[in-house]
Every structure is written in structure tokens, then in C-alpha cells.
Amino acid sequence: MAGIIDPDAAVGLGAVQSGLLISVIIPAFDNPDGLRTCLDALTRQSVATREFEAIVVDDGSSPPLANVVQDFTDRLQITYIRVSNGGPATARNHGAAAAKGCYLAFTDHDCAPAPEWVSALRDAFFAKPDRMLGGPKQNGLPDNLYASAHQIASNYAEQWFQSAPAGYFTTNNLAVPRKTFLEMGGFNESFRFAQEDREFGARWAERGLLRAWTPGAVVVHRHSLTLFSFLRQQFRYGSGAVAFRTARGRAQARRRIRFEGLRFHLGLVGAPFMHHQRQSLKLAAMLASAQVMYLAGVLAASMNLDAK
Numbered sequence: 001m002a003g004i005i006d007p008d009a010a011v012g013l014g015a016v017q018s019g020l021l022i023s024v025i026i027p028a029f030d031n032p033d034g035l036r037t038c039l040d041a042l043t044r045q046s047v048a049t050r051e052f053e054a055i056v057v058d059d060g061s062s063p064p065l066a067n068v069v070q071d072f073t074d075r076l077q078i079t080y081i082r083v084s085n086g087g088p089a090t091a092r093n094h095g096a097a098a099a100k101g102c103y104l105a106f107t108d109h110d111c112a113p114a115p116e117w118v119s120a121l122r123d124a125f126f127a128k129p130d131r132m133l134g135g136p137k138q139n140g141l142p143d144n145l146y147a148s149a150h151q152i153a154s155n156y157a158e159q160w161f162q163s164a165p166a167g168y169f170t171t172n173n174l175a176v177p178r179k180t181f182l183e184m185g186g187f188n189e190s191f192r193f194a195q196e197d198r199e200f201g202a203r204w205a206e207r208g209l210l211r212a213w214t215p216g217a218v219v220v221h222r223h224s225l226t227l228f229s230f231l232r233q234q235f236r237y238g239s240g241a242v243a244f245r246t247a248r249g250r251a252q253a254r255r256r257i258r259f260e261g262l263r264f265h266l267g268l269v270g271a272p273f274m275h276h277q278r279q280s281l282k283l284a285a286m287l288a289s290a291q292v293m294y295l296a297g298v299l300a301a302s303m304n305l306d307a308k
Contacts, residue, residue: 020077021125022052022118023101023178027091028109029059032068034222039068041112041220043075047119052105053077055095060085087192092171096178096186105175111219112140120216121175128212132176132204134158134169135217145279146225149286150233156271160264161198167211168201173219180209188247195240199247234290238297 024042028035035056042054054076058065060083069080083094088108096104103125107113117135124133139151154170161167171187174197184203187196204211225233268291272283 020101023099025095027088034110057091058082089187089196093186108172114218131212140220140222146230195244234293235297238294239301242301
């Protein structure tokens with residue numbers, strides 16, 4: 001089910017004005033350097049900082065990230081919230097509850113929004129105030145083979161599902177009207193690692209609500225990965241896919257849900273060649289390995305369901 005959103009969960013570190021247009025919500029777990037880069041990028045937006053606020057939700061980091069946030073209180077309207085570790089979906093819901101803006105813009109602690117990010121979202125909401133917005137994600141670590149493979153897979157899946165009724169945008173670059181988000185109960189907090197964006201997109205579509213791609217709203221994703229963390233991530237994505245389908249089954253939408261066919265998986269492995277990526281052969285091999293781990297995650301989660 002969707003998360004319980006508590007409006008009293010926040011303690012402000014900066015003076016937050018009322019009447020703001022956009023609240024930028026950043027779930028953060030450890031990674032102080034990544035968070036600092038993200039917040040620094042927000043200080044460089046092309047719009048005045050009075051037009052938006054930043055809300056950092058510390059998801060049980062050790063040590064806490066308050067000192068990182070404190071360094072930006074003179075440059076951003078910023079709020080720091082610390083919660084017990086519950087995963088990014090829960091953290092985002094806490095941020096949404098504390099937000100003052102009419103619109104919520106979600107990104108992550110390992111992302112750096114481009115200078116035109118906030119202004120692109122603002123202009124898109126002026127034109128289409130009731131839409132879910134998403135924008136491009138660029139790999140900020142092109143020399144990291146695993147980060148490159150991850151970003152190719154993420155972009156490919158997002159684009160693949162845009163033609164489906166229940167398409168979605170990934171939560172590292174997603175914006176929605178706050179009122180609608182709260183009415184829907186926010187993100188489903190049972191998804192602790194992944195697929196909460198896809199599940200939210202499915203519920204969004206069931207309400208007859210629309211999405212809009214926003215090309216100018218770019219974030220640079222700096223997700224450093226090793227071979228082990230990349231393969232573990234893909235395993236978790238497979239497990240999350242089973243959880244997604246189980247949740248949608250409970251919502252009486254099973255007829256809409258199916259696992260992706262061979263065309264999806266072959267297309268993913270071939271994606272580096274289509275986009276003329278450097279090290280295309282190595283990237284294709286990593287993406288093939290990712291599919292094996294994804295399938296392993298699906299099988300493991302399915303077996304756990306059968307055992308219950």
C-alpha cells in the first residue's frame with residue numbers, strides 16, 4: 001500500500017517561505033560527497049533560489065548528514081529531515097509531507113541537476129499543470145563501465161514502457177503536482193529498493209492522468225558501481241519486478257501485467273550498439289550478465305512467494 005505521510009516529520013534548518021512553486025526532494029543515505037555535489041548543483045540553477053526549496057531526507061545515514069546540509073543554509077532554502085532507515089520510497093514520502101511547493105521534484109543524492117532543470121520543470125508545469133513530468137538522465141561517470149551499463153539499462157526500460165498504459169519516469173528525475181501526489185498516498189513504501197516509481201506510474205495511469213516528457217529537465221547521474229554492486233542491483237531489480245506484479249495483482253490489474261518478452265531483453269543487450277557507445281562489446285556483455293541476474297532475482301522472489 002502507499003505510505004503514510006506525516007506532515008509533522010520535518011525540522012527546518014533554513015527559513016522556508018510559503019507560496020513556493022517547486023519543492024526539490026532528495027532522499028539520502030550515506031554518500032555525503034554525492035549529496036554535497038547535488039546541493040551544489042541546485043545553487044547553480046538558472047532561476048533564483050527563492051523560487052524553489054530543497055528538502056533532504058536523511059534515511060538513517062551513519063554518521064548523519066546534517067553537517068552537509070548545514071553548509072548550504074546560506075545559499076538555499078533548505079530543510080533537513082532525519083528518519084529511521086526505511087528505503088527511498090519512505091524517505092520521499094516524508095519529504096513530500098514537509099514540502100511547501102505546489103509541485104514536487106524528486107532527484108537522488110547521486111545526481112546533479114543541470115542548471116536549467118528547475119526552470120524546465122517550472123515552464124512545463126505552467127503549460128501542463130496536471131501532468132507527471134520526467135526528463136533525461138545522463139551518465140556522469142562515463143569511465144565506469146558498470147555505471148554506464150546501469151544508465152543504458154535504466155534509460156532503455158523507461159523508454160520501453162512509455163508506450164504502455166502504465167508508463168513511468170524514474171524517481172531520480174520525476175516531478176508531480178503535490179496535491180495529487182498526497183491524494184494518491186505517495187509512493188508505496190513496501191518497495192524498499194526499486195520499482196516504486198513503476199508502481200506509482202501504474203496508479204497514476206489508472207486515474208486517467210497523463211505524463212509529459214521534458215527534454216530540458218536534465219540530471220547527471222553519478223552512480224559509482226563495481227561488478228559486484230552492479231550484479232546485486234540487477235538481482236534486486238528482478239526481485240522488485242515480482243513485488244511489482246504482486247502489488248498490481250492485489251489492485252485487480254493483473255490482466256495488464258506481464259513480464260517483458262524476448263524482444264525487450266535482446267533490445268537491451270543491443271542498446272550500446274544502437275547509441276554508438278564506447279566499449280559497446282563490453283557494455284553488451286555486462287547487460288547480458290545483468291539479464292541473467294535479473295532472472296535470478298525473479299526466480300528467487302517467485303520461489304519465496306510460492307513458499308508462503
